[in-house]
Amino acid sequence: MPPGAVTDEMQHAAATLFRGADFLGGCLRAPVAHDTETRSLAIAGRYRAKVIGNGLRELDRFLNLLIDAASSAEGLPVRPGQHNTANKLSTYCAAKSLPNHDGDRLRALGRSRDCLFHCGGRVGRGDRRDGIAMTVGWPARTGCNAPLDRVMVGQDVNVTRGDLDDVCLFYRRIARELCASVGLAPAERVPVATKKGPARAEPSIVRS
Incomplete structure (x- = not known):
């Protein structure tokens, strides 16, 4: 399959991310049964923060793998050892001359x-070493353009059902944009190895 086409690997990676988002947005809500617009806590229990933190880690890992699959589909360098998803997405978008406004989030x-995972949700440091607050990954109120919430050092991060819903929508949106981006922007091509033969250089694809 030539570069610029959505591959089976991409479809599988995207499906895995969507399943992960469904799990995080659904199963982790139990046993709360209120409207998603409420600020009810997502789950309860001793390990609540660790469970949610682990769910967020898994969702980020699924996005990381989807970026690798999209890069492979486009004939771009694939860096499985790059675990910083924000940097990996930035590199992908730059290679394809695409805008990227998701790095900060x-x-x-x-x-x-x-x-959440390592500190039980208690904020130990700010965004910077001398910062007094940490920016969390969801807005303080519902809305696509709402600014991200901030929690003071020494306070607890309380994740609600609405927060998880917003995070899941965020990851789903990036996944859809990645799948839609394949073959739609200029990109530097590199030799692509196939199972049927040696690597070969593919021409650049530019659509007007």
């Missing part, structure tokens, strides 16, 4: 999930 989600 992905980094905020990284800080949030580390805080």
Whole structure:
């Protein structure tokens, strides 16, 4: 299959991400049965923060793998060892001359999930070493253009059902845009290895 076509690997990676988002947005809500617009807590229990933090880590990992699959489909370098998803997405978008406005939120989600998983949700440091607050990966109120919420150092990060819904929509939107981007923008092509023969250079694809 030539570069510029959505591959089976991409379809599988995207499907895995959507399933992960469904799980995070659905199963982790139990046992709360209120409207998603409420600020009810997503789950309860001793390990609540760790469970949500792990769910966020898995969702980010699925996006990381989808970017690898999209890069492979486009004949771009694939860097499986690059675990920073924000940087990986930035590199992909730059290679394809695509806008990228999601880096800051992905980094905020990284800080949030580390805080939840490793620190039980208690904020130990700000966005910067001398910062007094940490930006979390979801807005303080519902809305696509709402600014991300901030939690002061020493306070707890409380994730609600609405927060998880917003995060899941965010990852789903990036996944859809990645799938739609394949073959739609100029990109530097590199030799692509196939199972049927040696690597060969493919011409650049430019659509007007």
